[in-house]
Amino acid sequence: MFRAILYSQWKWSRLIVALGTVAAFVLPLVSLQGAARADRSPLEAAALLHAVQSWGTLYPLLATALGLLVAIATWAPDHRGRHIHALTLPLPRWRYVLLRFAAGATVLAGPILGIAVGALIAIAAATLPPGLHGYPVALALRFGLAVLVAYSLFFAVSAGTARTAGLILGLVAAVIVIQVFASVANLEFSVVDRLQIILVNWPGPLAVFTGRWMLIDV
Amino acid sequence: MSHAIETEDLEYRAGKRFALHGLNIHVPAGSIYGFLGPNGSGKTTTIRLLLALLRPQRGRIRVLDGEMPADAPRLLARIGFVPEQPHLDSTFTVREMLQFQAPFYRTWDARRAEDLLRQFQLDDQQVIGRMSKGQKAKLLILLALAQRGELLLLDEPTDGLDPVVRRDILFALLEYVSQYKATILISSHLVHELERICDWIGVLDDGRLLTETPMATLKNGIKRLRVKGAPPTLGDAPFVLLGRQICNGAGETWVVRDWSPEMAAYFDGIGASLEDVIDLDLEDSFVELLRASREAAGRT
Numbered sequence: 001m002f003r004a005i006l007y008s009q010w011k012w013s014r015l016i017v018a019l020g021t022v023a024a025f026v027l028p029l030v031s032l033q034g035a036a037r038a039d040r041s042p043l044e045a046a047a048l049l050h051a052v053q054s055w056g057t058l059y060p061l062l063a064t065a066l067g068l069l070v071a072i073a074t075w076a077p078d079h080r081g082r083h084i085h086a087l088t089l090p091l092p093r094w095r096y097v098l099l100r101f102a103a104g105a106t107v108l109a110g111p112i113l114g115i116a117v118g119a120l121i122a123i124a125a126a127t128l129p130p131g132l133h134g135y136p137v138a139l140a141l142r143f144g145l146a147v148l149v150a151y152s153l154f155f156a157v158s159a160g161t162a163r164t165a166g167l168i169l170g171l172v173a174a175v176i177v178i179q180v181f182a183s184v185a186n187l188e189f190s191v192v193d194r195l196q197i198i199l200v201n202w203p204g205p206l207a208v209f210t211g212r213w214m215l216i217d218v
Numbered sequence: 219m220s221h222a223i224e225t226e227d228l229e230y231r232a233g234k235r236f237a238l239h240g241l242n243i244h245v246p247a248g249s250i251y252g253f254l255g256p257n258g259s260g261k262t263t264t265i266r267l268l269l270a271l272l273r274p275q276r277g278r279i280r281v282l283d284g285e286m287p288a289d290a291p292r293l294l295a296r297i298g299f300v301p302e303q304p305h306l307d308s309t310f311t312v313r314e315m316l317q318f319q320a321p322f323y324r325t326w327d328a329r330r331a332e333d334l335l336r337q338f339q340l341d342d343q344q345v346i347g348r349m350s351k352g353q354k355a356k357l358l359i360l361l362a363l364a365q366r367g368e369l370l371l372l373d374e375p376t377d378g379l380d381p382v383v384r385r386d387i388l389f390a391l392l393e394y395v396s397q398y399k400a401t402i403l404i405s406s407h408l409v410h411e412l413e414r415i416c417d418w419i420g421v422l423d424d425g426r427l428l429t430e431t432p433m434a435t436l437k438n439g440i441k442r443l444r445v446k447g448a449p450p451t452l453g454d455a456p457f458v459l460l461g462r463q464i465c466n467g468a469g470e471t472w473v474v475r476d477w478s479p480e481m482a483a484y485f486d487g488i489g490a491s492l493e494d495v496i497d498l499d500l501e502d503s504f505v506e507l508l509r510a511s512r513e514a515a516g517r518t
Contacts, residue, residue: 001321008318011309081305087271089322090295 001091002099009103013073017110020066024114024143027062028122028136028215031055045129049217056213059115059143064209066111067150074104075158101155108147116140119215126216134216146208221280222247222369222401223268228277230267238263238425241277245403245418250395252416252433253405254504260425261405262302265373268403269299282369295323298362298370302377304354308347312340312357316364323365331364338386352383359387363394370394372404376411388415413437413500421507428511429475433500440503441495443472448490456481460510469493473506 010017031052078086086096119136128134157168179191199206223245231237238260245251255261266272268279270287279286284293306315312335320326335342338356346354355375362370370391376384392415395402406412412419413433420430429436440460446469452459458475465471477495485492498506 004318004321007314008307008310011314077307077309081307084271084301084305085307088269088294088297088299090291090293091322092291 002102005099006103006106008077009074009100009107012077013070013104013107016066016069016073017107020062020069020111021114023062024111025118027055027058028115028119028139029125031215032122032126045132048129049132049214052214052216053212056215059139059213060146060209062111063143063146064150066108066147067152068154070104070108071151071154071158074100074155097159101152104151104155105148108151112140112144112147115143122215128216131218132216133218135214139213139215142208142213149205149208220247221245222249222282223251223403224280225264225268226278226280228264228267228279229275230263230272231275232263236260236263236425238267241425241427242430243420243427244430245401245420247401248395248399249418250391250402250404250416251418251420252412253403253420253422254407254409254412255405255422256407256508259422261422262373263425264422265299265371265403265405268371269294269297295325296368298365298367300355300358300362300370300372300375302373304346304358306346306354306357308345310346311343312346312349313342315346315357315361316342319361319365325366327364327366330366331360334360334363334390337390352379355379355383355387359390363390366398368398368400370400370402370404372402374406375404376408377406384411391415409501409504419500421504423508423511424515426511428507436503437498437500439476439478440498440506441474441477442498442502442506443474443477443492443496444494445470445472445485446491446493448472448485449488452488456484460506461513473498473510475507 087093089096091099116136119134119139123134123136126134157165175191175195182189182191198204200210201207221244223243225241225243228238228241228243236258241260241264243264253261253264263272267274268281268286270290270293273287281293282296286293310318316328316331320328320331338353338360340353340356340360344353346357349357359372359375362372372391376387379387388411391402391404394400404412404416416433418431419433419436421428431439444465448470455474457477459472460475461471461473463471479495482492482495
């Protein structure tokens with residue numbers, strides 16, 4: 001049963017996964033391309049870290065994009081068929097959703113492996129200046145976690161009906177309206193800041209996307 | 219008589235304009251039950267309720283040996299379904315769709331699927347999105363039959379298809395029923411088609427079941443009578459008078475239900491004479507039933 005679901009998932013999202021895997025493999029290699037040489041001075045090592053940090057902003061973006069696109073690909077055919085095929089299959093709805101989720105998470109293993117292999121090769125090929133260390137496994141694990149968080153979030157939203165999407169948009173609109181009123185009333189209260197603290201700062205659910213994504217660090 | 223489908227006072231409302239009103243359907247096990255009704259009468263909604271795609275607001279649904287929607291996953295393994303609109307993923311090939319369906323059904327009959335592929339002349343490498351309407355209909359029937367369900371729910375499966383494809387599909391259905399003693403509920407507004415294959419008929423209009431009867435009873439029981447000298451008001455008639463129309467000075471035309479020949483004596487009792495009894499085909503019977511029901515409800 002899972003094999004059948006996984007095959008359909010692969011068929012629907014193979015282009016996204018293939019491109020994502022290539023991008024994930026290339027990103028660590030490019031971020032260290034020609035940068036890591038043993039003859040660098042400590043000052044140049046700082047510049048190297050700065051360059052790696054700049055490239056590092058692409059990892060959470062790639063993770064988010066992959067999570068979003070695979071989640072959309074997971075549900076789009078069911079939405080097109082108004083879920084009739086899925087709902088007439090002889091299994092509980094929660095199990096179908098779980099199988100779909102697992103299938104999407106499985107195909108995302110490709111880009112996560114791509115990061116791991118790319119990062120390991122990049123570190124192996126580079127000669128790091130003294131005091132700097134490579135963290136390919138940690139980077140790959142963090143990327144994996146970020147991809148799964150993004151995928152879970154967008155999977156939940158995509159699984160919903162137009163009404164769910166409306167509710168989410170309504171919630172966002174409500175936050176904006178409250179913020180505008182708070183500003184007009186000169187209140188020392190920022191909903192956006194509060195939300196940012198709750199969601200993005202550790203231990204918020206989106207904390208994995210923030211901070212520095214470093215393939216090499218001190 | 220055991221029933222493959224039984225509903226009790228089934229109520230469902232969708233928006234302000236459409237509702238099913240206390241639907242009581244009884245589909246005998248092993249029968250081919252024609253679910254007849256005009257567009258928008260509630261046939262598709264009823265089938266969706268039977269499949270637990272919708273939840274009833276009131277009433278009870280019993281399908282095979284379980285309750286819907288409570289036992290849906292278990293029962294759906296024994297029900298083949300062909301929807302009104304093709305719902306399959308259009309990027310799959312026929313072969314991929316067969317391989318997708320098979321693991322979900324313990325009773326999946328791979329040999330029958332291959333036989334039907336040949337019988338329906340379907341190319342297993344063809345992408346579903348590029349298939350004609352007739353080919354898609356055949357594929358849906360193939361999937362429903364290969365899963366070897368005890369009950370088939372078919373929602374206008376031959377609507378808009380050419381006569382050759384319709385004949386192929388109906389032939390496959392009849393063959394399946396004779397082989398597996400399955401029950402079929404087939405909804406349609408193509409009256410002649412149902413007349414050919416069904417042994418029971420349920421007529422639905424505006425969310426209400428007008429009648430549910432064996433096909434033979436419906437066909438033989440609805441008659442057009444030519445009557446002369448009938449009084450304006452009638453006493454207790456042994457039949458159901460569906461309609462009464464005055465002809466140009468030559469008596470009246472009545473449309474009656476539950477007619478049998480011995481009821482002719484009734485006319486002597488009311489001082490009228492029965493001039494003629496005319497048989498109606500299923501289409502005429504269906505139209506007369508609808509007309510009578512709509513007149514009674516004050517609609518046209």
